[in-house]
Amino acid sequence: MCDTCGCSTEGGAVLRKPGQSDYHLHVNEHENAHGEHHSHEHGDHHHEGSGRKVVLEQDVLQKNNLLAERNRGYFEARKIFALNFLSSPGSGKTSLLEKIIPALQQRFPVAVIEGDQQTTNDADRIQALGVPVIQINTGSGCHLDALMVNRAMKELEMQNNSLLCIENVGNLVCPALFDLGEALKVVIISVTEGDDKPLKYPTMFHEADICILNKIDLLPYVEFDAAKCRENAMRVNHHLEWFELSAKTGEGLAALREWLEGKMAQH
Amino acid sequence: MHEMSIALSIVEAVEERARQEGAGWVSEIELLVGKLAGIEPESLKFCFSAAAAGTLAARALLAIEEPEGVGECGECGMTFPVNFYYAECPACRSLRVKIISGEEFLIQSMTIEEEEE
The missing domain is CATH 3.30.2320.50 (hypothetical protein PF0899 fold)
Incomplete structure (x- = not known):
């Protein structure tokens, strides 16, 4: 049950805005369902005892994929360049955004959608930068889906020609399967994790377009082979664009920033 | 989950x-x-x-x-079974493998x- 309005939305996602404790919006799963429930009389093909086989040949994720394409169309029409940031919890997604957004904001408008199971902590941190931000709380959900992003983007005041950063729920497994309508997927790993992570979670690295190795300032203190990690990532996906940086010290950030600026210019 | x-x-x-x-x-x-x-x-x-x-x-x-997963080598064109995304072509050892089924x-x-x- 929702602790704010008392309605029963077991496991449903909720949108929140930082600093507005009375603002919350439920993402209703059934809102986009167009299917009216007809009851047909099918007297003409009556089968005794045995059932009738109906062929569907339908992608299981079709509903999500169709909605993701609608999101993609919306972004395209408004020339919004959307990135889906994916990683395990604690690899530094929010810290990276905090560090890079102030520089990017000088060149073009930036907006952020934050995904977490609970709290508006991340959205609060991003709001301090003065960019439009909305928090999606997925409740028990382990990933963002296209419907949540669809609702969030309508609530977010985005300018045309913006960069939209969507920070997914910290999880290296489930979010890989759900297209949100983004232009590119960005996967982040940090040197405090294992350098075999791309091999352990290949689906995520296979789906990603960009891989960022974060916290390289800690390399002297941990047993992490950055070259080996890169090689592992490339084995899973040889198209990966690779960056090594420290969101804390700022080392390596310029390369990512220039690359993003280049993408925004082409976009 | x-x-x-x-x-x-x-x-x-x-x-x-x-x-x-x-x-x-x-x-x-x-x-x-x-x-x-x-x-x-x-x-x-x-x-x-x-x-x-x-x-x-x-x-x-x-x-x-x-x-089953099937990969196709981007270098030599061979198709072969793959269990993982980090497959290697058994013929030419290339890692440029495209998943065509699975x-x-x-x-x-x-x-x-x-x-x-």
Whole structure:
């Protein structure tokens, strides 16, 4: 049950805005369902005892994929360049955004959608930068889906020609399967994790377009082979664009920033 | 545990179509889940029983076919079985492998029964 309005939305996602404790919006799963429930009389093909086989040949994720394409169309029409940031919890997604957004904001408008199971902590941190931000709380959900992003983007005041950063729920497994309508997927790993992570979670690295190795300032203190990690990532996906940086010290950030600026210019 | 939300989308898709077809209930659902689709069939079956409770698909059997992964080498063109995304071409050792099968994730068909039991 929702602790704010008392309605029963077991496991449903909720949108929140930082600093507005009375603002919350439920993402209703059934809102986009167009299917009216007809009851047909099918007297003409009556089968005794045995059932009738109906062929569907339908992608299981079709509903999500169709909605993701609608999101993609919306972004395209408004020339919004959307990135889906994916990683395990604690690899530094929010810290990276905090560090890079102030520089990017000088060149073009930036907006952020934050995904977490609970709290508006991340959205609060991003709001301090003065960019439009909305928090999606997925409740028990382990990933963002296209419907949540669809609702969030309508609530977010985005300018045309913006960069939209969507920070997914910290999880290296489930979010890989759900297209949100983004232009590119960005996967982040940090040197405090294992350098075999791309091999352990290949689906995520296979789906990603960009891989960022974060916290390289800690390399002297941990047993992490950055070259080996890169090689592992490339084995899973040889198209990966690779960056090594420290969101804390700022080392390596310029390369990512220039690359993003280049993408925004082409976009 | 994305299998739960996936089980819910299967139930939703199946139920919508079953109602259109005027079904009394659904007795079987055939799924195609490629070995590289990122879905655990056992976990999906487990979640399905919870997701389907109280729907037309509550008593449906899940029949899951699991196509093997097949890769095609971007260098020499050879096709060969792959179990992982980080496959290597057995002929030329290239890592430029394109997955051509094994990522399928489809609801193939369902069997509907006309009468309520």
